[in-house]
Structures are given as structure tokens and as C-alpha cells.
Amino acid sequence: MSNDILNRETPQVLPFLPYAENALEPVISAKTIGFHYGKHHKGYVDSLKKLVAETRYADMSLEKIISETEGKSDKTAIFNNAAQAWNHAFYWQSLRPKGGGGPASALQKKIEVSFGSLDACKKELLTAAGAQFGSGWVWLVLDSDMLKVVKTANAEVPMTMSMKPLLTIDVWEHAYYLDYQNRRADYVTAVLDSLINWDFAAENLGC
Incomplete structure (x- = not known):
């Protein structure tokens, strides 16, 4: 989609x-x-x-x-x-089963220009997730011609700030608490390593 x-x-x-309810196990x-x-x-x-x-x-x-x-x-x-x-x-x-890994070359280059490396991008996503007080979302967005990581509280969305969302991680407690309890960082790390859908981000970027 x-x-x-x-x-x-x-x-x-x-x-x-877009997948079976058990398709994201054991991460989710x-x-x-x-x-x-x-x-x-x-x-x-x-x-x-x-x-x-x-x-x-x-x-x-x-x-x-x-x-x-x-x-x-x-x-x-x-x-x-x-x-x-x-x-x-x-x-x-x-998210997608057997996700993670690295993005396609065009998105990879954009990430390297914006963050320095894919690892640095993932670190910013993880840091933003930990810094979000209470419920919310962490996003990789296109802002003008650069990629950025932003966090939003509750139901807020990047579009209202004139940013184009490329992918998101839900950090409301209902997204992870049954599996990780209060270990939000473990959930986000596992998503980034094993489930994140870089192809979806590339599609939204138009590359």
C-alpha cells in the first residue's frame, strides 16, 4: 500500500x-x-x-x-x-516479515547524505523513540530535500508540519507492552534490525 x-x-x-497476524514473530x-x-x-x-x-x-x-x-x-x-x-x-x-537489512541504493545514498550512515539513521530513530515522553510515534521523514528523524506525540502526524513521512514506528505502549513490558528500546531495536520495511520508505521517497 x-x-x-x-x-x-x-x-x-x-x-x-498486509501479512498474517503471526508473520512478525518472534519480534512482535x-x-x-x-x-x-x-x-x-x-x-x-x-x-x-x-x-x-x-x-x-x-x-x-x-x-x-x-x-x-x-x-x-x-x-x-x-x-x-x-x-x-x-x-x-x-x-x-x-513493517514486513524478514525486514531490516539495508535500503535500496538510492535511499541508501539519501540516508548517507542526511545522516552520514544507515547506522547513524537507525541510532537517531532509537534515540527519538526513547526521548518520546508518553505515547507517540517516531518517523523518518523528508523535510525539504533532507531526511530527518522526528517524533510526534499521541495522534500528531508529520504532514501537519509540511514533512513527508517515509516510515514510522509506533511507540504507544499497546504496540509493545505485551511482548517487551517497559523495554521500549528493545522493541525499537528489534524492529529496526528485523522488521523495518525500507522498500516502503523508498517507495514513499519516490526512488
């Missing part, structure tokens, strides 16, 4: 998980995926569907809803649920 397809998702759609258990996708992600979609029913948002893409409601105090619930539905759909695509 490319970023373009994600942008066309409507509030009524819970996108299919089927039990965690079952709760995370089947309860949390589905919950955001279901709540959003109710919030936008019979409103002008009902047929908008998730990204359009996010841009239309961001920063509006009377639309906070719609924004939060739309952004979380989008974030989760993007997160599932940021």
Missing part, C-alpha cells in the same frame, strides 16, 4: 493487514498484533465512522480529514481518530 493509496482511504475502511507476537490491529486500530476507525456520519467529512480521505480538522478545538475527536487510523495503516506498511 503506497502513500497515495493511504491518502484515498475513507473513514469507513479498516485496511487489510500474534497476540500483540491481534490486540493492536483488531482492537486499537479498528477502534479508531469505528469511532471515526460514528463521528463523521452525515457530515461533510464522511466521504473525505483520511489525509483530507486530518488537514481539515488539525488545530480546531471543536474537531479534536475527529482529528485524533482520523490521524490514528492513518498512522496505524502507515505503521503496518512500515
Whole structure:
């Protein structure tokens, strides 16, 4: 699922998980995926569907809803649920069985220009994950012509800061607590080593 397809998702759609619930084991258990996708992600979609029913948002893409409601105090619930539905759909695509390794050459070169090396990029992602106080997300983004690592709290998304997301790691506790308890760094390290989907990041970068 490319970023373009994600942008066309409507509030009524819970996108299919792109792999079996046990496909990310042993890094992320089927039990965690079952709760995370089947309860949390589905919950955001279901709540959003109710919030936008019979409103002008009902047929908008998730990204359009996010841009239309961001920063509006009377639309906070719609924004939060739309952004979380989008974030989760993007997160599932940021992972893949037998992931990790290194990116394709064009993305590798971009990473080296922006961070110095792939290891330095991964270290920044890990550091940002540890520095995120409470719930949130860690992102690899394109900002102007450079790649950056940013973190966002709760449901916030890089698009509202004019940055293009390339991949993300969910650092809400429900993403890892059943498997890692309070060891967030172990979860993020394992994702970067074994599951991160560099092909998805390259596709979003356009290379």
C-alpha cells in the first residue's frame, strides 16, 4: 500500500493487514498484533465512522480529514481518530516479515547524505523513540530535500508540519507492552534490525 493509496482511504475502511497476524514473530507476537490491529486500530476507525456520519467529512480521505480538522478545538475527536487510523495503516506498511537489512541504493545514498550512515539513521530513530515522553510515534521523514528523524506525540502526524513521512514506528505502549513490558528500546531495536520495511520508505521517497 503506497502513500497515495493511504491518502484515498475513507473513514469507513479498516485496511487489510498486509501479512498474517503471526508473520512478525518472534519480534512482535500474534497476540500483540491481534490486540493492536483488531482492537486499537479498528477502534479508531469505528469511532471515526460514528463521528463523521452525515457530515461533510464522511466521504473525505483520511489525509483530507486530518488537514481539515488539525488545530480546531471543536474537531479534536475527529482529528485524533482520523490521524490514528492513518498512522496505524502507515505503521503496518512500515513493517514486513524478514525486514531490516539495508535500503535500496538510492535511499541508501539519501540516508548517507542526511545522516552520514544507515547506522547513524537507525541510532537517531532509537534515540527519538526513547526521548518520546508518553505515547507517540517516531518517523523518518523528508523535510525539504533532507531526511530527518522526528517524533510526534499521541495522534500528531508529520504532514501537519509540511514533512513527508517515509516510515514510522509506533511507540504507544499497546504496540509493545505485551511482548517487551517497559523495554521500549528493545522493541525499537528489534524492529529496526528485523522488521523495518525500507522498500516502503523508498517507495514513499519516490526512488
